[in-house]
Amino acid sequence: MIALIGLIVGIVLGVVLSPDVPTWMDAYLPVAVIAGLDAVSGALRSMLDGNFSDKVFVVSFLGNVAVASVLVWLGDQLGVGAQMSTGVVVVLAMRIFANAAAIRRKVFKA
Amino acid sequence: MSRPLGDNLLDRLIAEAQADDYALALEQPGPTSTRQGRRVAGVVLFAVIGLLLAVSFVQTQTVQPAAAQRREALVSRIEAATIAAQEAGATATSLRLTVSELQILATRGLGEQFGDELRALEVASGFVGLEGPGAVLVMQDGTAPLPKGVSADEARVLDIDMQAGVNGLWEAGAQAIAINDIRLTSLTAIRTAGEAILVDFRPLEPPYRVVAIGPKDLAKRFARTQASDDLDQLRRDYGIQSEVAAADVVAVPASTANLPTKAEVVKGGGR
Numbered sequence: 001m002i003a004l005i006g007l008i009v010g011i012v013l014g015v016v017l018s019p020d021v022p023t024w025m026d027a028y029l030p031v032a033v034i035a036g037l038d039a040v041s042g043a044l045r046s047m048l049d050g051n052f053s054d055k056v057f058v059v060s061f062l063g064n065v066a067v068a069s070v071l072v073w074l075g076d077q078l079g080v081g082a083q084m085s086t087g088v089v090v091v092l093a094m095r096i097f098a099n100a101a102a103i104r105r106k107v108f109k110a
Numbered sequence: 111m112s113r114p115l116g117d118n119l120l121d122r123l124i125a126e127a128q129a130d131d132y133a134l135a136l137e138q139p140g141p142t143s144t145r146q147g148r149r150v151a152g153v154v155l156f157a158v159i160g161l162l163l164a165v166s167f168v169q170t171q172t173v174q175p176a177a178a179q180r181r182e183a184l185v186s187r188i189e190a191a192t193i194a195a196q197e198a199g200a201t202a203t204s205l206r207l208t209v210s211e212l213q214i215l216a217t218r219g220l221g222e223q224f225g226d227e228l229r230a231l232e233v234a235s236g237f238v239g240l241e242g243p244g245a246v247l248v249m250q251d252g253t254a255p256l257p258k259g260v261s262a263d264e265a266r267v268l269d270i271d272m273q274a275g276v277n278g279l280w281e282a283g284a285q286a287i288a289i290n291d292i293r294l295t296s297l298t299a300i301r302t303a304g305e306a307i308l309v310d311f312r313p314l315e316p317p318y319r320v321v322a323i324g325p326k327d328l329a330k331r332f333a334r335t336q337a338s339d340d341l342d343q344l345r346r347d348y349g350i351q352s353e354v355a356a357a358d359v360v361a362v363p364a365s366t367a368n369l370p371t372k373a374e375v376v377k378g379g380g381r
Contacts, residue, residue, distance in 0.1 A: 006153040009161020013296070018168045033166045036159035043156075046132035056135045061155060088275035092126065 001010070003043065027076060031068045031085055032091040035061065041099035048106045186356035199366045203239065206319050206364055234284055236295035236365030240286045244360045245329040247275050247320040249341075252349030265349045267318060269302040271341070275320055275352065276300065278337020284322035290314050295365045310367050321360045329356035 021029055039061035046052040068088045075084025104110070136138060188226025192239045208231055217224055232238050276294065279287055292302075292309045299310070306313040322328060332338055332354055344350040 002149075002153055003156045006156035007160040008155035010162075011164040012160075013157070014161040015168060016165025016270070018172075019165060021165060021169055029162070029166050029169070033162050036162045040159055042131060045130070049130075049132065051132045051136055053132060053135055054148040056132050058148070058151050058155050060131045061159070091123070 003047075007040065013032055015079070027081060028073055031072055031088050031092075032065050034052060034089050034096075035064045038064065038092045038095045038099070041096050041103070045099045045102045056096060064092070089090050114190075166272050170335040175180075175352065191335040202366065203364050206237055207239075213318070233298070235291045236286070236298075236367070239293075239362060239364040240323050241359060241361040242285075242323045242360055243326045244284065244321065244356075245263050245279070245332060245354055246357050246360060247322070247332070247354045248317055248354065249275060249320065250317040250351040253353060256349040260348050266305070267307065267316065267350055269300050271319060271344055271350060272307060272320070274337045274340050278332055278335040278341075279320065279324070279328070281335050281337065282322075282324065282328055283329035284324040284328060286323045286362045288321050290319055291363055293365040293367075294362055295367060297367060298365070310365075323360060323362055323363055328358070329354050348366065 039057060042060070043052060043057050046056075071088055072081060072085045075081040213228060214225060217228060233240060234275070249267050249268055252262075256262070256265050272289070276287055276289070289300070289309050292298075292312060292314075294309070299308070301308050303313070305316070308314070325331065338354070341350075341352040345352060
């Protein structure tokens with residue numbers, strides 16, 4: 001519940017403040033957003049499973065964002081930045097799908 | 111909740127991607143109790159993720175329309191400037207005609223020879239538009255069927271082909287020439303830039319219509335020049351089409367190129 005409130009506060013802050021994203025962040029923002037969606041869907045799944053852990057949530061999100069950003073940055077330096085961010089997004093999207101499927105099984109028993 | 115990892119890269123990728131971090135964490139030995147600090151960190155992180163989502167959503171919604179607006183503004187500015195340039199060009203042409211008429215009036219007292227000289231200079235420099243008998247040379251990129259072993263790229267009219275045609279027309283006695291309504295003067299360059307031919311720094315659209323004013327038999331005279339043979343050769347070897355036809359009345363516009371920015375009165379020209 002408190003997590004949902006945190007999420008909503010963040011969204012409201014983002015809409016109200018609508019800060020300008022610096023240009024150098026353009027490549028990393030989408031990756032961070034997808035990693036965020038992944039973390040939220042994973043958290044929702046584990047809450048339904050009853051094994052949610054703040055530690056896992058924080059560490060896995062930060063770890064994923066760090067690895068994804070480093071991969072994209074490295075890809076940029078090697079001239080495959082766009083492909084790398086596509087790859088990162090694909091993997092994270094697969095995780096989101098897996099989480100969504102687990103949630104679906106839990107909620108609808110199907 | 112460990113899964114058997116396949117040897118296959120794709121299987122492994124899918125298995126890794128679907129791994130449930132939380133369930134795996136449960137299997138780890140160690141304390142899993144959630145302390146106050148961690149709770150706060152978790153909530154803050156939820157807020158951060160919400161912020162990220164909102165920011166990128168807002169960013170995407172506002173940046174793209176802004177870019178499209180800028181593009182449209184640029185396009186309309188280009189269109190307006192093009193129209194303004196065309197109007198200014200038309201004004202310049204009519205003003206030159208007026209100037210030319212006034213010059214003839216003003217120099218009437220200087221004798222017939224001076225008027226003729228002036229007129230000849232005006233024609234040669236492209237200062238006025240002309241109408242009269244002449245010839246029309248149409249050049250066009252080769253189309254299928256091309257001669258054997260010639261690619262479409264090679265069948266394109268090049269700047270040197272056009273220069274050859276134009277020089278042939280001058281040689282045949284042309285007084286004034288215009289390509290696709292761009293008047294040639296002694297300062298007009300015919301060049302290739304990328305895939306387009308530029309005349310007076312303006313790109314041409316095929317087919318290229320070279321209009322020349324000159325003696326009535328200009329087309330016949332042209333047929334006897336080396337340039338005519340060269341064009342025939344181009345047609346045979348590369349399929350580049352060119353055709354010369356005599357014309358009773360053709361018109362060439364005045365040059366719209368910038369006049370020389372430096373001019374001096376010739377010694378003794380003050381008469």
